[in-house]
Amino acid sequence: MKNTSIIFTIILMIAVFMGGCNKNSSVPPEKQIKENTSKTLKVYTTIFPIEDFTKKIGGKYVDVKSVYPAGADAHTFEPTLKAMMDIADADLFIYNGAGLEMFIDKAEKTLANEKVEMVEASKGIELLRGHDHNHGDHEHEHGEDHTDGHAHENGDEEHGHEATEDEHDGHNHGHEDGHNHEAGHEEHGHEDHTEDKHDHGHEEGTEEYDHHDHGHHHHDQDPHVWLDPIHAIKMAENIKDALSEALPSAKDEFDKNFQNLKEELEQLDVDLRDTIDSAEHKELLVSHASYGYWQHRYGIHQISIAGLSPENEPSQKHLQSIIETTKEHGIHYIIYDQIPSTKVVKVVQKETGTKPVTLHNLEYLTEDDIKNKEDYFSIMNKNIETLKTVLGK
Known part of the structure; x- marks a missing residue:
């Protein structure tokens, strides 16, 4: 009787085990793999x-x-x-x-x-059109025309570009500086154009907004949208x-x-605007024309040594103009990206007596950034602190 009980228990356990196997095997193997991956x-x-x-x-x-x-x-x-x-x-x-x-x-x-x-x-972002900085003389006085051979004929006397609705809708932070930013950032694919009313001259490194044709990759537009x-x-x-x-x-x-993420980016927009609005001056001497979108949205005036790519170095005439403009505006800092500075940037730094500081353009991380576990916001907040220094308070 005892042996019969043991045998029955073993048979029952085997039946339960096989039942479980049959249940799992009812799902085709390829589907199991797909669900897992x-x-x-x-x-x-x-x-x-x-x-x-x-x-x-x-x-x-x-x-x-x-x-x-x-x-x-x-x-x-x-x-x-x-x-x-x-x-x-x-x-x-x-x-x-x-x-x-x-x-x-x-x-x-x-x-x-x-x-x-x-x-x-x-995709869907209106891009600033750029020029390569390899030619022409650039005037940096507010309200003066550039003499770099680029004609701005789009009717915006103050910028040489039109601002898009994408730039302005949905961002009212209570400022009286001509930026009408209504609450909320729900739509960003706008097509209508409105006028932007900054009194900060033309973009260095950018001319005007241009439609982003996604059937082609335009290499004459400012890519630093991030x-x-x-x-x-x-x-x-x-x-x-x-x-x-x-x-x-x-x-x-x-x-x-x-x-x-959107809420954090909206707060960063507020912090950047407040920092630049309260600055003593708006001029930035930069090694590389990365900051055209800050110029367009917040009103800084970037004086760039290289063009949209660091490879686009200035002509001798442009280089001299940069040095003279830097001295004229009493600029005390020269801004490097996180990449090593080029010889021509070092020439400007020496001739102007400016102090090197770093603004991180976020194109890539350095070894130190990785070690310190930096993210987009930690780097941008450091950039804001740097702006407070170089623009004054």
Whole structure:
């Protein structure tokens, strides 16, 4: 009797085990694999802000890596063959666009038949049109015309460009300086144009807003849109939409994370505006024309040594004009990016007696940035502190 009981117990255990196996085996193996792998998206990015925003929005549902190593020049970087193979196997490749990444045109052709979805983060943003700084004499007096051979005929006497509705709608922070920013940042893909009323002269490194034709990659436009928090919101929104399309089951989480990021960017916009509005002067002597969008939105006046790319160095005539203008305005600081300064920048620094300081353009992280676990906001807040120093209080 005892043996019969033992045998019955063993048979019952086997039956339960087999029943469980049969239940699991009712799901096709390929579906099980798909369910296990679809919960994490493999994403490659270019510049640091895109990498950071994707991580913040995607959370636990994304595995994000930048193709840029520490210290890479975003304007001239070319990915290795291995990097291109890794991108081809990813779910998404998110890049800035606007002519920043010179390898994108070639990459689009190479990856056309691969599974990876290419996402342009700057899509829908009105870009400032740039010039290369390799010619012409630039006058920096407010209200004076440039003599660099670029005619501004769009009817904006004070800027040489039109401002877009994307620049102004939805951002009223209570200022009386001609910026009418209404509460909320709900729409960022505007097409209508309104006039911008800054009295800060023309852009150095930018001329006017131009429509972003996404069928082509324009290399004559200012790509540094991520430094403007309002444009950064649009970039984040594009990233959120791409993640939601790739993984609809996590859409609610992506929406929630995007809203949190958007609020932080809106606060950063307020902090930048307050800092620049209260400054003693608005002139910045910069090594590289990264700050055209700050100039357009907040009214700083960048005097740039190199053009939109650090490779675009000034002519001798332009160089002399920069030195004279710097002395005329009594500028005490020269602003470097996080990249090593060029010889021509050092010449300007020596001739003007200015003190070198750093503004981080966020195109990439340095080894120290990585070690210190910096993110977009920690770097931008440091930039604000630097602006308080160089613009005075």
